[in-house]
Amino acid sequence: MKDTIFRFIYAAVFALSALFLLCVPIDFEYGIFELASGKNKSAELDFIKNNSSKIRIVLASENRETLEAAKEKAAKILGVERDNSEKLNAAKTLLLEHSSYILSPESAAIIESGGGEKILSEAKRKILSPYRASIFKVSKDPFFLLEEYVKSLLEYGGGWKMSDGFLEKEEGGKFYAAAILNTLNLTDAELESKIENLENLKNKDLEVYKSGARIHSLKVSKKSKSEINFLSAVSLTLVFALGYWAFGTAKIFLPMAISLCSSFVFALATLVFFFDKPHVCVLIFATSLIGLSVDYSYHYFSACKKFSPEDAFKSIEKPLNKTLATTLVCFAVLYFSSLDLLKEISVFSIAGLISSYLFVRFFYPLIVRKLKPDFNQSVLKIPIPKLGRLKNIAVIALVSASLSGLIFAKFKTQATDLYVPDKDLLLQEKSLSEIFKDTEKKLAIIKGSSIDSILTCEENAGASGISRFIPSLNRQEKNKRLIENLYEKYAEKLQKSIGANKKFEMPKGQKPLKIEDLKGTLFEDAVSSMLHGENGSWTAIIPVGKDENCALETFSPPEFLNGIFDSYMKSSAALIAASFLALAAMFALVFRRSFFKLILPVVLSAGLPIFIFWILGANVNLFHILALFILMGLGIDYSIFHYSNNSTLTKNAVFISFATSIIGFGALAFTSFKAISSIGEMLALGLGFAYFISLFLAEEK
Structure with missing residues (x-):
């Protein structure tokens, strides 16, 4: 019973x-990275794992029209947002609201070295040029400081520039378009379908490269x-x-x-x-x-x-x-x-x-x-x-x-x-490393009790990570003084030289840019992928190029x-x-x-x-x-x-x-x-x- x-x-x-x-x-x-998961997870491991879910897709062709047609199809396959007008408008509004505190490193260096005349002459040339196409109105950005700041953000190194949801460049007689896809929420079947559809784009005039740990x-x-x-x-x-x-x-x-x-x-x-x-x-x-x-x-x-x-x-x-x-x-x-x-x-x-x-x-x-069952009654004699x-x-x-x-x-x-890569994938990894010029890229880690302390440390070390998008409070205050000095010396000169009726004035009553202000803009994803916060402390992990003069201690993911x-x-x-x-x-x-x-x-x-x-x-x-x-x-x-x-x-x-x-x-x-x-x-x-x-x-x- x-x-x-x-x-x-x-x-x-x-x-x-x-x-x-x-x-x-x-x-x-x-994945190999997932084998290392444990309760003692660190920001470094989280960063490596999150980035291991990202794959790079590069389309290459000697014909511009062929590449453009392939970009349209690839955008549908990968779900690339080619129209980022909403986030772009949010970014433009954000920059205008904090324009008194924002300068690109190049513009700040020119003003600090007494190169105001250079900025003045360049602004005059752009305003009077019949081919000018500015991001901001001249009345809002007369010295094109915000425009230079935006250009510095869209410059990805290695000649790559962001355009219509893709990174693009021309080199050695070839046109390249690259997309970075986060596959974190994709199943293997969904990813396999996307890869197969991308492979179908290949022809004698178009090459398709792919790389990434998830591949x-x-x-x-x-x-x-x-x-x-x-x-x-x-x-x-x-x-x-x-x-x-x-x-x-x-x-x-x-x-x-x-x-x-x-x-x-x-x-x-x-x-x-x-x-x-x-x-x-x-x-x-x-x-x-x-x-x-x-x-x-x-x-x-x-x-x-x-x-x-x-x-x-x-x-x-x-x-x-x-x-x-x-x-x-x-x-x-x-x-x-x-x-x-x-x-x-x-x-x-x-x-x-x-x-x-x-x-x-x-x-x-x-x-x-x-x-x-009728069991066989014979037994083995095992010699000892x-x-x-x-x-x-x-x-x-x-x-x-x-x-x-x-x-x-x-x-x-x-x-x-632990893993011997597929030969074809290994060749594609090497090709993309050469195309992106990141074969010796490493990561630097910064820990701090506040985001501003991390930004300050990054700037002092000569690194360019999160501080590209949001300078430290000290740097923003310096930027404000430099911009005030520029307006005092050259605003009236610029107005008269172009025959403008309205006086160019620096915006009043603005506040420094904070990280929470980036929400809903084009910059949000880039910053959040490098920044981790837990229990009142912050950790930033930023990529550092081999030619970058950075005083931070670096490590490689492997x-x-x-x-x-x-x-x-x-x-x-x-x-x-x-x-x-x-x-x-x-x-x-x-x-x-x-x-x-x-x-x-x-x-x-x-x-x-x-x-x-x-x-x-x-x-x-x-x-x-x-x-x-x-x-x-x-x-x-x-x-x-x-x-x-x-x-x-x-x-x-x-x-x-x-x-x-x-x-x-x-x-x-x-x-x-x-x-x-x-x-x-x-x-x-x-x-x-x-x-x-x-x-x-x-x-x-």
Whole structure:
């Protein structure tokens, strides 16, 4: 009766989980930058991530008319606002309301150096020219100071100028038009559609370039999906083939398939419930569910060779409970990490493992009794080398190798090593870097208690970021004095020289420009993308060119990201140590005298792969470290089962479990995404060591 109630509850929760997944859209992260997300988010990381969602599209042609026609089509595809009249009018109104405090750096330098006559003669020439087309009325901007200020804002460096929603320039006999698209709110399908439509614009007279981290992420997502689907299919096929070879019946696959399906549904529903947009790397740990679910299944079916369906679970219940408890401890510790990915892995794995265990516990006896599979009673004879006196020497050698690896290996994560870019995309990135002349661009960071302190620091350092759009209060006051001086000396001269009836006067009663005044203007997005405010403090992150004489300390996004990964690797290593200590304490209480022989295979399974990486000259990266959590969970299972029951039947079950795990995880080593293949490398090596060392030491029990 009690089992029936539990089965009903399990089925109800499964139905709710499946319904939840059908009703809630599931969206995953794929990018390298998103892997570094954690609770200790910084303004630098936010800036890098936000900018990584922006892509650059460049149209190039030797024919002006061809380019203009392509711009029209590209604007519709990308949703570029070519008519910014509303924001432009708001910007013009804003500048006129604060014209007494605004000067371009060039105009300020001319006035400060006594070049008022130059400004006067240039203003006279523009007013009297029949071809003049001013942004502002002469009565409002007689010296064209506001117009020069606007031009300085529209000058993007490298010869680029803003025009009709696009950046444009002419160079080397070619016309270029560039658009920057923020893809933050676009799904992969929407972005892929836009890219495909842009590619269709290409012809013999028009080139289309694209670049940006999101473009690479899109490519990675498609490739990763196909690779993961293929590897999962291959793994399942091999696992089922192994099961048929070991048990001689295909009837076991029905409960296994249901168990895997229900566990995955539970795990995914729990993951999506707790996290809005988890990273795709979490799905790699679905392979751990396949491995562990199949482990539980094969242990049960092995017991069925000797016991009835009801008694089979009872015969393995104690070691199975111990392996579940120790594995859950490993994954539970992950939830306390500062890295979001580890939290996601923790929730996903715990939900899936509990579901898998409960299904074996409550449904397998019922299903097996109904199916009545004819199990193959033969067992494998697994040869175990007898080392005799060499045993201690072998253990010392393995421990020494592990320690050498831990001491001498290079623990370093390089973002560039985690992803090998598509050759075509890489060529386009290089071409655009040359076109934009930003191959050596870095970022400078400024922190302050107020926006004005940031603006002042930026100006004092000779940088040109936010202060391009809104000068500091001190700079604005200087601008006002310079403009007053200009009007006093040259306003009347200008009036008389052009024969104007009305006297040119500086506006009265104006106030300095503040950042909140930029709202709704063309300048708002540019400033907000560089400025972050939190808890009464402000951080500005501004791009700095290689030729810019800037006294600020700069950093490059790849170098900063590498530092983030390394910091997470240290915190992950600390979590592994905490997990290991918790497991060691549990082992000491439960197994006592066998504690050392049980824990040694787990320790060596982590140390020996690192030793191999060191010998091969490879870095140990964050994802090698993350794999250790799975390795501990599975490696401990081998130790517990080998020591709990040293029978040939148990050895067979453990071997089959090991074989299924090595198939599933080893396949990951062949993926193109280095973050995933790193996990596969560590697990393939570590599981091999864990299995054979635990088997060898079990003989000495």
